[in-house]
Amino acid sequence: MLVTTHTMIAATVAIKTGNPWIYIPFAGADHFLFDAFPHFGGKKVGKNFKLFTVIDAIVGISLFLILVHYTKFSVVILFFVCFLAGWPDLVMLYQKLTDTKRLPKFKAFHSGIQKYETPAGIIFELGIVLFCLLLIFV
Ligand SMILES: [Zn+2]
Structure with missing residues (x-):
């Protein structure tokens, strides 16, 4: 995913509940829970991994800045929540870019839970992000 x-789901829960006892554990579980859902990916997508990573980063940072500006939620807490939800993909990015053999069990686990990757999963992900934006702003 x-x-x-991942970060929009965690940020939405944080903004909507405002309760750290809910949103911090949720953000910690977010990644491993939602990577098991059908999502964008697969071998065809893997060929353009760097391109999609750059697009993901630009869109993610833009949405983060929009949330910071329009929700008045603490930027530090929001960053922490987003980091908590997204860190496994940063580890995966590090592993891919450096071709490291470090953390093989983590890599096997993280890849193993992503059973339902398909290019069409982008529709599911766009739906989630739009739903999150509706919950926050409407
Ligand atoms: Zn992941």
């Missing part, structure tokens, strides 16, 4: 989608 795109980092943007």
Whole structure:
């Protein structure tokens, strides 16, 4: 799943509940829970991994800045929540870019839970992000 989608889900729960006892554990579980759902990915997408990573980063950072500006939620807490939801993909990005053999069990686990990757999963992810934006702003 795109980092943007993970972070938007966690940010929405944080903004809507305002309760750290709910949103911090939720953000911690977010990644491993939602990576098991059908999402964008697969071998065809993997060929353009760097391109999609750059697009994901630009969209994710833009949405983060929009949330910071329009919700008045603490930027530090929001960053922490988004980091908590997205860190496994940063580790994966590090592993891919450096071709490291470090953390093989983490890599196997993280890849193993992503059973339902398909290019059409982008529709599901766009739906989630739009739903999150509706919950926050409407
Ligand atoms: Zn992931």
